[in-house]
Amino acid sequence: MFSISFAPKLLKNCTLLLNITKNYCFHCPPEQKPPVVTVLNASSKIGKFVALLLKQNPLVGELRLFDKSGAVCSVAEDLSHIDTRTRVRSFGGSAVLKHAVSEADIVVSVGGCKESSRESYKKSFEKNFDDVRSAALHMIEFNPKGIFCIAKPPIEALVPMVSEEYKKAGVYDSRKIIGITSVGCMRTNYHIANVTGQSPADVLCPIVGGLSSNCLVAVLSQARPKGTSPQKIPTLQKIIGESEDDVLKLYADCQSVCLTPALAVARFVNILLKALQGDTNCVDCAFVAQTGHIGQFLPYMTSIVRLGRYGVMSSHMPKVSGDEAHRLKTAAIIIKNLIKMGESLVTGDISAEENIPERLSVTKLQQAAQASASSSESMVKSI
Known part of the structure; x- marks a missing residue:
């Protein structure tokens, strides 16, 4: 049993503890609002x-x-x-x-x-x-x-x-x-798995360039796990690049392809939400503004991006093979014209729209890229 003389001391200690608790609570960070x-x-x-x-x-x-x-x-x-x-x-x-x-x-x-x-x-x-x-x-x-x-x-x-x-x-x-551009990665992973006999869930392959037809380049040389036969790479690149059009043809050109793209969008948003909450391991491929020597090649391009609290924290160009560099140069012809088409709507540079093709075949694109094909290796080294 406490003595009467001990009561003031106990009361003083309790008051001190209460003040410390109040001060701590006032300095607690506010609870993060759900996104x-x-x-x-x-x-x-x-x-x-x-x-x-x-x-x-x-x-x-x-x-x-x-x-x-x-x-x-x-x-x-x-x-x-x-x-x-x-x-x-x-x-x-x-x-x-x-x-x-x-x-x-x-x-x-x-x-x-x-x-x-x-x-x-x-x-x-x-x-x-x-x-x-x-x-x-x-x-x-x-x-x-x-x-x-x-x-x-x-x-x-x-x-x-x-x-x-x-x-x-x-x-x-x-x-x-x-x-x-997550749907491009999903389709790439599926087609690689389909050719190599692996599970699509185990395949991871980055993409560069863009997302539209003849713009996407799968970086098969950096795919994990390895296993794609070099002889199958040209066919595989063609299948990946035309996969959306192939599904549209199965729909008899009367419906849009929306199931895979919807899941791809939801997955990307999920990764972005994790990044907003402080997860530092949020990586995907996306079409974003580029800087440095990559930006000189294409001011906007699909590349590997690391996401953070403020959006895109950094973008990275994966190392590409000579064939992939050549394909990227071919795709860049379309991408540059599409970039001009978008920018000209705001800047008022109507002349830029004159260079926009209604549609270019792969053959015509390859012919247009022949002049710069010899510099593919130097591009690989610079990237």
């Missing part, structure tokens, strides 16, 4: 699939679905019945786009997929640039620090277009503008 992800064109077929996958992602705190059509409200209500923690909100109509993107951590523009294997780059661009540009302008005004991911074709033109809009507004940050 907000906005899906644009959520009423499109691919938009619905992306939304369905993200609704099941425990890292997503709030999922916002935007579409010009009011039908997005029914999509959101349907998804809300899935018993996961992610909150779903709908935004229907152009007037509420600013509310859909405001304070969102990640904004993803989907939809506008190719509907025919004969659809040209220019037609895809004309179909999609208005939606993407409108979203970019709203991001600039209401959420310039948010990460804007573009998964509409052709990303080789849309990413430069968005970048020019950001530069024009004086808020450009190359880390925040990303073209999602």
